Structures are given as C-alpha cells and as structure tokens.
C-alpha cells in the first residue's frame with residue numbers, strides 16, 4: 001500500500017476560514033435571538049429541516065427553532081447520551097429515533113439548548129411533514145408538552161418518483177387555507193406575498209452558490225469534503241437562514257473560498273488542517289454520527305478518503321438537479337420544494353441519484369452509513385447498495401452507527417470495515433476480482 | 446349443510462397457514478384473465494380492486510412458520526420483521542401470481558418497501574397508496590379523490606376492465622355488508638367473550654385477507670351462527686383491549702397465550718382494513734366522494750394517522766375501553782415499530798388520566814417464547830382482579 005496521505009500540520013489560513021467564522025456567528029446569533037425571544041416579544045415556530053418553510057415563517061416575523069438541529073448540536077457537544085437516556089426513563093422506547101428522544105430528554109431537563117442558552121417554548125408547531133413519519137409523531141409529542149397551535153402540512157410521498165398535479169394542488173391548498181391563515185393568527189402579522197417573493201429570490205441566489213460549492217467536488221482533487229465538510233455548508237440554508245441576505249453573503253463567501261482552493265489545487269480542510277493527497281473518492285448515503293463526529297471524520301481523512309457527494313446534504317432540499325425556489329410561483333415552489341427533498345423521494349429515485357453521483361463525481365464507490373434509529377433512511381439501504389453497485393460497477397460498503405446515541409458508535413468495528421473497503425477499492429483498481437462485491441458490517445454496538 | 450365451529454375455524458386456520466396462497470391461486474385460475482392485487486396493512490380501498498373484478502389479497506408478512514433466508518439480506522437487524530418476510534414471500538415465488546401490490550401509507554418502512562418492490566419485481570404493478578393527513582373535504586378530501594381516481598384508472602388498465610361508478614357502488618355495498626358483519630362479530634365478543642375466543646376471531650378476520658368478500662361475509666355469518674350452539678364455559682378472566690398490533694402480525698400463539706393467562710380480549714386493532722371505515726359508506730351519489738368522506742370523517746384511529754385535535758388525542762382508546770367494558774389495556778407492539786412505539790407514551794398518558802391500567806411489551810411475528818408474555822399478562826390479569834375486588 002502507498003503511504004497514507006496526511007492532513008498537513010500547517011495551520012489554516014484565517015482568511016480561508018472566514019465563511020466558517022461567519023457561519024458560527026450567524027448560528028450563535030440565532031440561538032441568542034431564540035433565547036431572548038420572550039423578552040423581545042418575538043414569537044417562535046418550531047419546525048423541521050426537510051421541507052422547512054423558512055421563507056414563509058419569516059413573512060410572519062417568526063423565529064425558527066429546529067429540534068433536529070438542537071439534537072445535532074447536543075450530539076456534537078456529547079450531551080445527547082444523557083438526554084436519550086432521560087427520554088427512555090420517561091417511557092420512550094429504545095427502538096425509536098434518537099433525535100426525538102434527545103429533544104424530549106432535553107426538554108425534560110429544562111430545555112437548555114446549545115451554547116447553554118435557554119430555548120423558548122414555541123408559539124406554534126409547524127409540522128411541515130416531509131419524508132418521515134416520525135416527524136408526525138414527534139410533533140404530536142411536542143404538542144402534548146406545549147399545548148400550542150400545531151399546523152400540519154402534509155407532504156405526500158413521491159412513491160412513483162414524480163410530483164403530480166394532484167399532490168401539488170393539495171399542498172398549495174394546505175398553504176392557502178391552513179398554514180397561512182394559522183400563521184397569521186398566531187403571529188398577528190398579515191401575509192404579504194411580495195415579501196415572500198423577495199425571500200424566495202434570495203433563496204435561489206444562495207442555492208446557486210451552494211450547488212456550485214457542492215459540485216466543486218467533481219474536480220480532482222476535490223477542494224471540499226461533501227459529507228463531513230458539507231454538513232457545515234448546509235447549516236445556514238437548511239436551517240434558519242434560507243431566504244436571508246446573510247445566507248446569500250455566506251454562500252458567496254464560501255464559493256470564493258472554494259474557488260481559491262480549486263485554483264490552488266488544494267484538498268478539503270479537515271479539523272486537523274488541510275488534507276493533501278486524495279486517495280479515495282467516496283459517495284456516502286445516510287446521516288452521519290454526531291456523537292463521535294470528529295473521530296468518524298478522522299477515519300476518512302487519515303486514509304486519504306474524501307467524500308465527493310452525499311445524500312445527507314440533500315435532506316433539506318435537492319438543488320443539484322435544477323430545482324430552485326421560484327419567486328414567480330411562490331406557493332407552488334414551496335410545494336415542489338417539500339415534495340422534492342431527499343427523504344421524500346422513492347427508493348428507485350434515491351438509487352438513481354446515488355448512482356449518478358458515483359459516475360458524475362468519478363467516485364470509487366458508495367458507502368452507506370446506516371442509522372440504527374432512522375427507518376426513513378435505513379429501511380432499504382442494503383438494496384440501494386446492491387443496485388448502485390450493479391449500475392456503476394463500483395464496490396459499495398456498509399457501516400452502522402446512530403445519530404446521537406453514543407451507545408451505538410463502535411469505532412473499532414467501523415474502522416475495520418472502512419479499512420477493508422479501502423482495500424477492496426485498491427483491488428478493484430488493480431483489476432483484481434472482488435469477491436461478493438461489498439463489505440457489510442455487523443451490528444455496530 | 447351448516448358447518449360446525451370447529452370446521453369453520455379449521456378452514457380459517459388452514460387458510461392462515463397456507464403461505465402459498467392456494468385459495469387465491471385457485472380463484473385466479475378458475476377464470477382466465479382474473480387478476481389478484483396484493484396489499485399490506487393497514488388500509489387500502491379494497492372496493493376499487495373488487496370493482497375492477499380483481500381479488501384483493503392481504504399480504505401480512507410470513508408469520509412464525511416462514512423461515513426467512515433471503516429476506517434477512519435485505520434488512521438490518523434493527524428493522525421490524527414484516528418487510529423482510531414479505532420480501533421472502535416475494536423472492537421465493539410465493540407471490541408470483543400476484544399482478545399488483547399496494548403499499549399503504551403506514552410508516553417509513555412500508556414506504557421504502559414500495560420502492561424496493563418496484564426495483565425487485567419490475568414486471569409487477571406496485572404503488573404506494575398515500576392518504577391525506579388533512580381531514581377537510583375541500584383539501585384532504587379532494588386530494589384523496591384524486592388519488593382514488595388514479596388508482597381506479599390504474600386498476601382498470603391492469604384488469605382490462607375500467608371501473609364504472611355502478612360497479613364501484615356494488616363493491617361498496619359488498620364491503621359495507623362485510624364491515625357490518627365484522628362489527629357484529631366484535632359486538633358479540635364484547636357481550637360474551639368466552640363464546641367467541643380471540644384466536645378464533647383473529648382467524649375468522651384473517652380469512653378475509655384471502656377470500657373474496659362475499660365468501661368471507663358468509664363465513665362470518667356461519668361462524669356467528671355456529672358459536673351460538675357451542676356450550677363454552679365462562680371463565681374468571683379479566684377483560685382487556687390489546688393495541689399496537691395493526692401491522693406486523695402477532696403469532697397466533699401470542700393471542701392464545703393472552704387468553705391462557707386469564708385475559709379475554711374484548712377489543713383490538715387487528716387487521717384494521719376490515720373495519721377501517723366505521724360506518725356504512727353511502728351508495729347514492731359519487732362513489733369516490735363517498736369513499737373519501739368516509740375516510741376523512743368516519744375512519745379508525747391509529748398511530749399512522751395524524752390527530753389534529755390535541756384534546757382528542759388517544760380518546761378513542763378510552764372509548765374503546767368503555768364500550769367494551771374492558772378493565773385494562775395491553776400495549777403490544779412489534780419490535781422496532783416506530784408508529785406503535787412513538788404513539789404509545791401518548792396513549793399511556795391518556796389512559797393514566799382516565800384511570801385505566803395497562804402493561805406493555807414487544808413481540809415479533811416469529812417470537813417463539815411465549816412464557817414471558819404469558820407471565821406478564823397473567824400478573825396483569827391478577828392485579829386487575831385483585832384491584833376490582835378491593
């Protein structure tokens with residue numbers, strides 16, 4: 001085997017990280033606003049990431065609080081384990097989504113969110129229910145806690161791989177007849193469609209730049225890591241900032257940075273500095289593990305593996321196949337956005353998408369990180385893996401972990417699997433016969 | 446000649462055990478060109494399939510008799526059993542006579558299974574059948590009518606027999622009749638649970654998954670008539686409602702164990718498709734509109750449905766308990782079943798408030814060991830009895 005490339009020890013140029021610093025400030029600012037919402041007389045909508053209606057929420061001067069993002073932050077800060085246990089003590093099953101349990105456990109312990117700031121009680125639960133049944137139950141559970149107005153915006157699943165007019169009409173009607181009137185009532189702000197159009201215009205700008213950044217990974221070497229790094233890139237647009245000028249500026253700055261990296265033929269920035277010597281290019285399917293995020297990432301960059309495309313960076317919206325928020329059709333575009341997010345796509349669509357990533361990004365293969373508590377992603381992933389292998393001729397591998405439950409992250413097991421996978425890629429490159437085609441991990445815990 | 450209870454139940458049992466679906470195959474072979482449309486739990490409008498001249502066939506996993514060999518290669522260990530045994534049924538050719546499969550909107554697993562089916566059996570019509578979670582006629586209703594229209598067109602094309610309104614009305618009537626009989630059967634069990642034991646009720650309902658509707662209706666009638674003549678002793682059992690079993694089916698032994706442990710099951714959520722619509726669907730007027738209205742306003746409550754009114758959340762379970770004069774509730778959920786397990790704490794809160802005792806456990810369709818469940822249910826039954834005597 002060739003020498004593993006290493007992340008160079010040289011410290012990152014501060015200017016190169018300006019987008020990162022900007023994002024940190026944006027997110028910290030958002031949490032500060034949330035924590036002082038009560039004093040400032042601001043109302044808060046809790047909503048989910050996939051299919052979030054941020055532009056619409058802003059039309060009513062509401063602040064957006066995303067329980068999934070809180071769960072991710074708890075995971076990164078290693079607080080999620082105790083929250084999950086707390087929820088289980090309260091009677092929630094060990095089998096269900098750990099995001100939900102993180103959220104409920106955190107609430108039970110006083111609802112102190114990331115940055116140590118108190119999270120506000122929501123004034124409205126906007127259940128923009130896209131792609132996952134758990135969301136529906138999660139918001140019913142939250143409604144039990146808060147007893148506030150709950151708005152259900154049902155997004156039909158695109159089981160046949162297409163958005164039909166019937167689906168779109170249904171969504172638009174829900175927006176007009178249910179979502180908007182209720183948001184008006186809760187916020188006391190009258191809906192202004194032109195305001196919505198302005199936000200949508202802003203969204204489309206940021207979306208252009210995000211797509212450009214994600215697609216920069218088609219270059220060799222890839223200037224970005226589109227999974228571990230990608231998670232940072234999607235923060236503002238999937239969270240509370242889509243439609244704001246701040247987001248547009250952020251993505252503009254990010255694009256410029258990535259352009260610089262491209263010009264300099266640089267690899268991605270990792271927590272240990274810059275990664276030189278890209279050895280393996282991977283496509284990753286499935287969410288990451290957050291409780292051991294850095295260790296997990298390290299297992300990749302230490303081996304010279306760069307993720308060039310991932311499905312997870314599409315959960316809050318699939319933009320790379322052409323969709324942009326369209327200010328000329330404001331409500332229809334919100335409908336299409338919700339209908340098109342990754343987890344609302346049929347399994348054959350997911351296969352197609354991943355196979356096209358393997359081909360278009362000249363990847364060495366597909367890696368699936370299967371999440372124990374997320375059926376939305378996980379049920380069917382073994383077939384996805386086989387289909388993508390069949391269509392691309394590239395080997396696939398399979399590892400297992402959990403989102404925010406530290407009990408299900410087994411570093412030795414995952415590392416072993418990854419090493420076997422990289423060997424398999426080497427063999428494949430050398431033209432050797434690859435037995436069975438894929439690597440599967442046993443239970444990670 | 447009228448059949449005895451033992452004969453009827455024996456017939457149901459053999460249908461239940463037949464993983465090759467011989468009866469449905471025979472139905473199909475009897476007339477050239479007949480089609481069979483499979484569906485999974487919990488609700489699809491079987492009236493449409495029937496009106497197209499096809500047989501709706503309930504596919505409910507493999508139970509405890511099917512050895513899952515291939516299916517395990519498709520699912521990680523932390524996913525429930527029913528999709529893997531359903532895949533097993535598919536890859537072993539047991540469903541090779543099925544012309545189409547409907548996957549109702551129940552959870553993320555079934556949703557993804559619909560796409561797996563499309564990829565694995567590309568020659569077979571496969572559809573995820575979505576239902577509205579918005580219950581306004583002008584919103585969810587018109588969406589649902591649109592979905593029903595699509596399904597009607599698809600099925601008409603598949604069978605070569607476009608579905609007319611009149612054919613659909615006739616099918617609605619047939620299913621109204623069937624649902625009425627199921628309700629009667631449930632009412633009889635509430636009245637005299639010792640006379641209609643839970644395992645028998647389950648088997649009689651289960652036969653409706655594979656038989657044509659009229660034949661099933663006759664079977665329920667015959668069964669109710671035959672049990673009247675049975676001399677069955679009333680035991681000192683407590684009366685319970687079981688809930689959470691709406692998708693992956695419990696092993697028959699589990700249901701038997703509950704009774705052996707001293708519990709009469711007086712209501713349950715088994716095979717909800719047989720009584721999803723709570724009232725008769727009107728025959729007059731537009732049949733699709735009628736089906737939609739019935740779904741929106743008169744359908745069963747379960748974890749796969751959104752409850753828009755927080756004050757109503759879980760109340761149906763308390764009503765179920767009251768209606769059946771039950772003394773407690775057993776939550777039995779398949780392992781890894783998101784809808785049942787996420788719903789459970791909310792239902793438990795409602796029961797606590799209403800002062801209804803409960804216990805909870807998990808099962809899998811292939812659970813073999815019934816001892817722990819029997820012990821738990823037995824202890825529960827004893828505590829209820831003690832409590833009621835106190």
Ligand code: SF4
Pocket residue numbers: 097098099100131132133134135343373374375376377403
């Ligand atoms: S998509 Fe997965 S992680 Fe997200 S809420 Fe649903 S089950 Fe949980």
Ligand code: SF4
Pocket residue numbers: 525526527528551552553554555692693779781782783784785
């Ligand atoms: S048992 Fe539960 S999780 Fe499994 S398919 Fe059925 S509803 Fe879904």
